[in-house]
Amino acid sequence: MSMDNNTLPRIGAHKSIANGIDKAIDRGLQSTCECLQIFTRPPRRWDAGKTTLNDKQVGYFLNKSKKANYFDTAIHMPYLPNLSSPEENLYYRSIKVLQEEINTSHLLKCPYVITHLGSPKLETRKFAVKRVVNAINKISETQISPTMILLENSTAKKREWGKKIEDLVEVINTVDSPQLVGICLDTAHAYASGYEISIPETLHEVFDQIDSLVGTDKVRIIHVNDSKGQHNSGIDHHEHIGRGNIGLECFRELMQHPRFKKISMILETPKDNQTNDKDNLTLLRSLRKN
Ligand SMILES: [Zn+2]
Ligand SMILES: [Zn+2]
Numbered sequence: 404m405s406m407d408n409n410t411l412p413r414i415g416a417h418k419s420i421a422n423g424i425d426k427a428i429d430r431g432l433q434s435t436c437e438c439l440q441i442f443t444r445p446p447r448r449w450d451a452g453k454t455t456l457n458d459k460q461v462g463y464f465l466n467k468s469k470k471a472n473y474f475d476t477a478i479h480m481p482y483l484p485n486l487s488s489p490e491e492n493l494y495y496r497s498i499k500v501l502q503e504e505i506n507t508s509h510l511l512k513c514p515y516v517i518t519h520l521g522s523p524k525l526e527t528r529k530f531a532v533k534r535v536v537n538a539i540n541k542i543s544e545t546q547i548s549p550t551m552i553l554l555e556n557s558t559a560k561k562r563e564w565g566k567k568i569e570d571l572v573e574v575i576n577t578v579d580s581p582q583l584v585g586i587c588l589d590t591a592h593a594y595a596s597g598y599e600i601s602i603p604e605t606l607h608e609v610f611d612q613i614d615s616l617v618g619t620d621k622v623r624i625i626h627v628n629d630s631k632g633q634h635n636s637g638i639d640h641h642e643h644i645g646r647g648n649i650g651l652e653c654f655r656e657l658m659q660h661p662r663f664k665k666i667s668m669i670l671e672t673p674k675d676n677q678t679n680d681k682d683n684l685t686l687l688r689s690l691r692k693n
Contacts, residue, residue: 483515
């Protein structure tokens with residue numbers, strides 16, 4: 404396979420914004436990331452509130468992004484908002500957070516905001532579809548700049564939904580502005596929720612399905628995570644590349660097959676002392692070649 408950069412997917416990682424939002428870019432460069440994902444606020448705290456960025460901070464971020472050639476940085480929504488919540492308070496608060504993250508994405512010129520579909524608790528799937536669709540419609544009504552909301556597949560724990568391709572597709576096909584909605588596919592979530600993607604043929608079947616339903620160009624990001632959880636275990640536990648149950652064949656296929664070449668690949672592997680983003684990226688690069 405040619406090593407021309409245009410024929411390969413770009414690979415990067417989720418990076419912390421601790422001590423300044425532009426520091427995520429420094430960390431990305433240190434780890435040899437070619438693309439980036441960030442949280443703009445602590446993901447598990449409601450009280451953290453939205454990030455207020457002054458012009459200087461925005462300027463640093465934009466300058467460094469340009470130099471690093473990070474042109475498609477993704478903002479991941481914090482975890483507490485629930486766009487399927489049956490509780491009015493939580494639901495409207497969740498829409499507000501999504502709106503705030505979209506506003507931040509405009510400021511920082513990040514083209515994607517990634518969200519999970521959330522949980523309707525004891526309500527039905529039909530209810531959940533309506534909730535998420537209504538949330539996205541409310542936001543796209545006022546949307547001027549084209550940030551895409553990427554729906555991420557889940558492992559469907561705690562009555563969460565969105566583990567099936569059909570779930571993501573139904574939302575895309577029901578919203579008023581489907582051009583503003585895309586897909587972020589997480590390999591660990593897909594595997595733990597029943598897609599046997601450690602077998603490259605199954606990986607291709609998943610993409611054939613997406614292709615026939617909405618077109619694979621809807622998939623803008625793949626979270627490349629190996630899985631500690633077994634196939635179909637429902638256990639959402641990310642592992643370093645090649646050290647989990649998915650194994651290298653799936654990642655080799657993602658790195659080499661032309662159908663994935665326009666999709667940015669982002670690591671969300673553990674931050675521990677076993678290995679690090681840089682080494683995971685080195686391994687992925689070696690898979691791009693052989
Ligand atoms: Zn996620
Ligand atoms: Zn993910």
